[in-house]
Amino acid sequence: AQSVTQLDSQVPVFEEAPVELRCNYSSSVSVYLFWYVQYPNQGLQLLLKYLSGSTLVKGINGFEAEFNKSQTSFHLRKPSVHISDTAEYFCAVRGEDDKIIFGKGTRLHILP
Amino acid sequence: KAGVTQTPRYLIKTRGQQVTLSCSPISGHRSVSWYQQTPGQGLQFLFEYFSETQRNKGNFPGRFSGRQFSNSRSEMNVSTLELGDSALYLCASSLGRYLRDEQFFGPGTRLTVL
Numbered sequence: 696a697q698s699v700t701q702l703d704s705q706v707p708v709f710e711e712a713p714v715e716l717r718c719n720y721s722s723s724v725s726v727y728l729f730w731y732v733q734y735p736n737q738g739l740q741l742l743l744k745y746l747s748g749s750t751l752v753k754g755i756n757g758f759e760a761e762f763n764k765s766q767t768s769f770h771l772r773k774p775s776v777h778i779s780d781t782a783e784y785f786c787a788v789r790g791e792d793d794k795i796i797f798g799k800g801t802r803l804h805i806l807p
Numbered sequence: 808k809a810g811v812t813q814t815p816r817y818l819i820k821t822r823g824q825q826v827t828l829s830c831s832p833i834s835g836h837r838s839v840s841w842y843q844q845t846p847g848q849g850l851q852f853l854f855e856y857f858s859e860t861q862r863n864k865g866n867f868p869g870r871f872s873g874r875q876f877s878n879s880r881s882e883m884n885v886s887t888l889e890l891g892d893s894a895l896y897l898c899a900s901s902l903g904r905y906l907r908d909e910q911f912f913g914p915g916t917r918l919t920v921l
Contacts, residue, residue: 731912736914737914737915738811738897738899738912738913738914738915739850739897739899739912740912741909741910741911744909785850787850792863793855793862793863794852794863794865795840795852795910796852797842797849797850797851797852798849799849800849800850
Protein backbone atom coordinates (compact mmCIF):
# COMPACT_ATOMS: atom_id res chain seq x y z
CA ALA A 696 0.00 0.00 0.00
CA GLN A 697 1.11 3.50 -0.71
CA SER A 698 1.89 6.00 2.04
CA VAL A 699 3.22 9.52 2.23
CA THR A 700 5.21 10.96 5.13
CA GLN A 701 5.77 14.64 5.60
CA LEU A 702 8.48 14.74 8.19
CA ASP A 703 7.73 18.18 9.63
CA SER A 704 4.30 19.27 10.79
CA GLN A 705 5.46 22.90 11.09
CA VAL A 706 8.39 24.79 9.61
CA PRO A 707 9.25 28.34 10.72
CA VAL A 708 11.53 30.30 8.42
CA PHE A 709 12.56 33.93 8.14
CA GLU A 710 11.35 35.98 5.21
CA GLU A 711 13.74 35.85 2.23
CA ALA A 712 15.44 32.73 3.61
CA PRO A 713 15.40 29.41 1.72
CA VAL A 714 13.08 26.60 2.75
CA GLU A 715 12.81 22.86 2.19
CA LEU A 716 9.68 20.87 3.01
CA ARG A 717 10.36 17.16 3.17
CA CYS A 718 8.25 14.38 1.73
CA ASN A 719 8.92 10.66 1.58
CA TYR A 720 6.66 8.09 -0.01
CA SER A 721 6.46 4.34 -0.10
CA SER A 722 5.18 2.49 -3.08
CA SER A 723 6.16 -0.65 -4.88
CA VAL A 724 5.03 0.62 -8.24
CA SER A 725 5.46 3.64 -10.41
CA VAL A 726 3.84 6.74 -9.00
CA TYR A 727 2.95 10.27 -9.84
CA LEU A 728 3.91 12.83 -7.20
CA PHE A 729 2.32 16.17 -6.39
CA TRP A 730 2.70 19.14 -4.10
CA TYR A 731 -0.37 21.20 -3.21
CA VAL A 732 -0.73 24.40 -1.20
CA GLN A 733 -3.74 25.33 0.91
CA TYR A 734 -4.23 28.91 2.03
CA PRO A 735 -6.53 29.59 5.00
CA ASN A 736 -10.19 28.87 4.28
CA GLN A 737 -9.47 27.79 0.73
CA GLY A 738 -9.21 24.58 -1.24
CA LEU A 739 -5.98 23.07 -2.50
CA GLN A 740 -3.97 24.48 -5.38
CA LEU A 741 -1.45 22.46 -7.35
CA LEU A 742 2.10 23.76 -6.99
CA LEU A 743 3.85 21.18 -9.15
CA LYS A 744 3.81 17.56 -10.22
CA TYR A 745 6.23 14.84 -11.24
CA LEU A 746 4.97 12.44 -13.89
CA SER A 747 8.16 11.30 -15.60
CA GLY A 748 11.30 12.65 -17.19
CA SER A 749 13.51 15.24 -15.52
CA THR A 750 13.73 14.69 -11.79
CA LEU A 751 13.79 18.43 -11.09
CA VAL A 752 10.33 19.88 -11.41
CA LYS A 753 9.57 23.58 -11.40
CA GLY A 754 6.22 24.86 -10.26
CA ILE A 755 4.35 28.05 -9.59
CA ASN A 756 5.35 30.83 -7.20
CA GLY A 757 9.06 29.97 -7.47
CA PHE A 758 8.79 26.50 -5.94
CA GLU A 759 10.61 23.45 -7.22
CA ALA A 760 10.92 19.82 -6.16
CA GLU A 761 13.32 17.00 -6.84
CA PHE A 762 12.24 13.42 -7.34
CA ASN A 763 14.72 10.97 -5.86
CA LYS A 764 13.73 7.42 -6.65
CA SER A 765 16.48 5.74 -4.62
CA GLN A 766 15.52 7.68 -1.49
CA THR A 767 11.80 7.67 -2.36
CA SER A 768 11.68 11.38 -1.66
CA PHE A 769 10.08 14.40 -3.28
CA HIS A 770 11.23 17.42 -1.27
CA LEU A 771 9.87 20.88 -2.03
CA ARG A 772 12.19 23.88 -2.08
CA LYS A 773 12.10 27.63 -2.54
CA PRO A 774 15.26 29.75 -2.52
CA SER A 775 13.64 32.81 -0.93
CA VAL A 776 10.28 32.81 0.82
CA HIS A 777 7.81 35.65 1.10
CA ILE A 778 5.19 36.37 3.74
CA SER A 779 2.55 35.36 1.18
CA ASP A 780 3.92 31.80 1.22
CA THR A 781 2.38 31.28 4.65
CA ALA A 782 0.13 28.26 4.10
CA GLU A 783 -0.13 24.53 4.55
CA TYR A 784 1.63 22.34 2.03
CA PHE A 785 0.62 18.81 1.12
CA CYS A 786 2.60 16.15 -0.66
CA ALA A 787 0.57 13.52 -2.50
CA VAL A 788 1.17 10.32 -4.43
CA ARG A 789 -1.01 8.62 -6.99
CA GLY A 790 -0.19 5.12 -8.08
CA GLU A 791 -1.49 2.53 -10.45
CA ASP A 792 -4.39 1.72 -8.12
CA ASP A 793 -5.56 5.18 -9.10
CA LYS A 794 -6.04 6.41 -5.53
CA ILE A 795 -4.39 9.60 -4.39
CA ILE A 796 -2.84 9.56 -0.93
CA PHE A 797 -1.98 12.80 0.85
CA GLY A 798 0.59 13.45 3.54
CA LYS A 799 -0.49 15.04 6.82
CA GLY A 800 0.68 18.46 5.67
CA THR A 801 3.38 20.93 6.72
CA ARG A 802 2.49 24.39 7.98
CA LEU A 803 4.94 26.97 6.74
CA HIS A 804 5.31 29.97 9.04
CA ILE A 805 7.14 32.95 7.63
CA LEU A 806 8.83 35.08 10.29
CA PRO A 807 9.37 38.80 9.64
CA LYS B 808 -13.50 29.97 -16.82
CA ALA B 809 -15.28 29.47 -13.51
CA GLY B 810 -13.61 27.23 -10.96
CA VAL B 811 -15.01 24.35 -8.99
CA THR B 812 -17.95 25.44 -6.89
CA GLN B 813 -19.27 23.73 -3.80
CA THR B 814 -22.52 24.37 -2.01
CA PRO B 815 -23.24 25.06 0.71
CA ARG B 816 -19.99 26.48 2.10
CA TYR B 817 -21.01 25.89 5.71
CA LEU B 818 -23.45 23.46 7.24
CA ILE B 819 -24.49 22.59 10.78
CA LYS B 820 -26.33 19.35 11.45
CA THR B 821 -27.11 17.19 14.45
CA ARG B 822 -26.24 13.56 15.04
CA GLY B 823 -28.45 11.12 13.21
CA GLN B 824 -29.40 13.52 10.45
CA GLN B 825 -28.34 13.17 6.86
CA VAL B 826 -26.69 15.72 4.60
CA THR B 827 -26.16 16.26 0.89
CA LEU B 828 -23.27 18.29 -0.46
CA SER B 829 -23.03 19.53 -4.02
CA CYS B 830 -20.11 20.07 -6.37
CA SER B 831 -20.09 21.70 -9.79
CA PRO B 832 -16.89 20.94 -11.72
CA ILE B 833 -15.09 23.20 -14.12
CA SER B 834 -16.89 23.27 -17.45
CA GLY B 835 -15.69 20.39 -19.61
CA HIS B 836 -14.29 18.36 -16.74
CA ARG B 837 -15.73 14.88 -16.50
CA SER B 838 -14.05 13.53 -13.40
CA VAL B 839 -15.02 14.53 -9.86
CA SER B 840 -13.36 13.38 -6.66
CA TRP B 841 -14.34 13.93 -3.05
CA TYR B 842 -12.06 14.22 -0.02
CA GLN B 843 -12.58 14.59 3.72
CA GLN B 844 -10.17 16.84 5.60
CA THR B 845 -9.90 16.72 9.41
CA PRO B 846 -7.16 17.91 11.77
CA GLY B 847 -6.56 14.38 13.03
CA GLN B 848 -6.71 12.30 9.85
CA GLY B 849 -5.68 14.91 7.31
CA LEU B 850 -6.93 14.58 3.75
CA GLN B 851 -8.60 11.30 2.95
CA PHE B 852 -9.95 10.16 -0.40
CA LEU B 853 -13.66 9.35 -0.41
CA PHE B 854 -14.55 8.48 -4.00
CA GLU B 855 -14.11 9.44 -7.62
CA TYR B 856 -16.66 9.59 -10.43
CA PHE B 857 -16.14 9.69 -14.16
CA SER B 858 -18.98 9.88 -16.64
CA GLU B 859 -21.56 9.06 -13.96
CA THR B 860 -19.70 5.92 -12.85
CA GLN B 861 -17.85 5.48 -9.58
CA ARG B 862 -14.28 4.64 -10.55
CA ASN B 863 -12.67 4.41 -7.17
CA LYS B 864 -13.61 4.41 -3.53
CA GLY B 865 -11.73 5.09 -0.32
CA ASN B 866 -12.08 3.33 3.00
CA PHE B 867 -15.20 4.94 4.35
CA PRO B 868 -18.35 3.28 5.68
CA GLY B 869 -21.41 2.84 3.52
CA ARG B 870 -23.01 5.90 5.17
CA PHE B 871 -20.95 7.90 2.71
CA SER B 872 -22.26 7.77 -0.83
CA GLY B 873 -22.15 9.83 -3.94
CA ARG B 874 -23.33 10.17 -7.46
CA GLN B 875 -22.59 12.08 -10.61
CA PHE B 876 -25.08 13.47 -13.05
CA SER B 877 -24.92 13.65 -16.84
CA ASN B 878 -23.73 17.25 -16.66
CA SER B 879 -20.81 16.07 -14.45
CA ARG B 880 -22.17 17.77 -11.34
CA SER B 881 -21.76 15.57 -8.31
CA GLU B 882 -23.39 15.15 -4.95
CA MET B 883 -22.22 13.35 -1.89
CA ASN B 884 -24.50 12.17 0.84
CA VAL B 885 -23.78 11.23 4.43
CA SER B 886 -26.51 9.45 6.33
CA THR B 887 -26.88 8.98 10.08
CA LEU B 888 -24.35 11.67 10.87
CA GLU B 889 -21.84 11.12 13.66
CA LEU B 890 -19.79 13.70 15.55
CA GLY B 891 -16.67 12.41 13.81
CA ASP B 892 -18.08 13.39 10.43
CA SER B 893 -17.37 17.03 11.24
CA ALA B 894 -14.83 18.01 8.60
CA LEU B 895 -14.06 20.06 5.55
CA TYR B 896 -15.30 18.20 2.50
CA LEU B 897 -13.39 19.03 -0.65
CA CYS B 898 -14.39 18.35 -4.20
CA ALA B 899 -11.92 18.28 -7.08
CA SER B 900 -12.49 18.03 -10.80
CA SER B 901 -10.21 16.99 -13.62
CA LEU B 902 -10.51 16.87 -17.36
CA GLY B 903 -10.31 13.13 -17.84
CA ARG B 904 -9.64 9.86 -16.18
CA TYR B 905 -5.88 9.68 -16.47
CA LEU B 906 -3.62 9.60 -13.41
CA ARG B 907 -1.63 12.54 -14.72
CA ASP B 908 -4.65 14.82 -15.08
CA GLU B 909 -4.43 17.78 -12.75
CA GLN B 910 -7.13 18.06 -10.13
CA PHE B 911 -8.67 21.46 -9.43
CA PHE B 912 -10.12 21.85 -5.97
CA GLY B 913 -13.15 23.76 -4.78
CA PRO B 914 -13.16 25.82 -1.57
CA GLY B 915 -14.88 23.05 0.37
CA THR B 916 -17.97 22.63 2.50
CA ARG B 917 -17.38 22.83 6.22
CA LEU B 918 -19.72 20.43 7.98
CA THR B 919 -20.23 20.66 11.73
CA VAL B 920 -22.12 17.87 13.46
CA LEU B 921 -23.49 18.70 16.91
